[in-house]
Amino acid sequence: MKKVTISGLQALKAAGTKISALTAYDASFAKMFDEQHIDVLLIGDSLGMVLQGQDDTLPVTVEDVAYHTRAVRRGTSRAFVLADMPFMSYATPAETYQNAAKLMAAGASMVKLEGGAWLGETISGLIERGVPVCGHLGLTPQSVHVFGGFKVQGREESQAAKLVEDALALERAGAQLLVLECVPTALGKAVSDALTIPVIGIGAGPHTDGQILVMHDMFGISANYMPKFSKNYLLETGDMRQAVQKYIEEVKSGAFPAPSQSFE
Template sequence: MTTLSTLNKFKKSGTKFTCLTCYDAMFARTMDKAEIDTILIGDSLGMVVQGHDSTLPVTVADMAYHTANVARSNEHALILADLPFMSYVTLPEAIANSRQLMQAGAHVIKLEGGRELCELVKTLAQAGTPTCVHLGLTPQSVNVFGGYKVQGRSDESADKLFIDAQAVVAAGAALLVLECVPADLAKAVTEALDVPVIGIGAGADTDGQVLVMHDMLGMVHGRVPRFVHDFLSDERNTAHSIEGAFALYQQSVRECSFPTAQHQFS
């Protein structure tokens, strides 16, 4: 079974690792067969499962339900679960909601934010609950950003992201996710920190890669994000199956053939 110790060993050895979103037992079982390293029960379920136009309507009860579904069929992957929008504004509610997701089967709690999370990250770490902090484009803050935009392009915003990353790791964060940031910034953050860094639209130099499962299976309506690749339709998927797509993704990340320059931002 993949653990945080496994991911730390991967970072030290330079071995790239995978993460995919998952929301139910059958896909979890299929990811198990493909040996996907980590699974994220993402609040992206608000859009791809529930049909909302953002992640904001997702509740803690939704997250606990889908986390339990995945956990029942998972044997191989480390499970990360999102705390949804406005569920960790105060320390007491953040602790209670984290407990609910951990009891549902999560191994790591994922939070969006920067230095303002330090007290919560420290408190959870002391209570035996590892955290993954999501920086860059944080979908729960889409109304603050004015849309889904690349973050960290200006010197000021890049400096802020770097300082935030250092602060949450110092507070005890076990993992980071960087979304839609310039590849050179993601590389600098990854090299500067001791904890594993997972990227999405953050270039090839992060320690791991994450994609929304529906995106990497080609189930995208409208504009396809730059960082997405359709592994189901890829000619290298000789099995022409979803399990084959998951296995190809695992292989491509491990051998560093995904992502390429066309999937990153500058």
């Protein structure tokens, strides 16, 4: 199996082929997802909620993400491995470089940071030091208290315009991938069309270059609730491997997300 690389993901966007992605936190699930030919595996700070039972992602540490990154890497042969930089782990340049190095050493092929144009210098510094970067815009869970909860972003025209500007700024700074979370379908399309780098959506409509779900949501086993933008594939198939296969097939065909899993 040919290993997925960032250039490979960019080629998928250029060809109009959707990118499939899931979160993973251990070797066993990583191996199963990898064997079904998932394109991207994200070790998300979502582990704070789905594994640790936290109310949000803020308590997650770099050591937490590094531990799970090592486990996922051991189970992965093909997929592109992406790791989250946790809350306040990139507050200063020195902290950013040190923490990103830990995650890369643990087995990540790229790190993900939440934030807009203000991250430009940080991203440029990481790229200069050989660390590939994925941006994250829209609903950025580390800013949940600023937003006043987990709410759809970019519904107002001014907010949508700023989000597009932020996305372009991240690309100019050197980001090679973008995750776009909980925005209206039209904005998801606008951002994907504006950027040359791949845009992977979660609750961003069907027109992004790919889709990602938290694995616990995709299997319908999240402890708290099922987000509107997700779908319980295990309920439909009754088998975990078939659930992953169906998810990938529906992402690739454009059947997922349907209007019922998107925001207007």
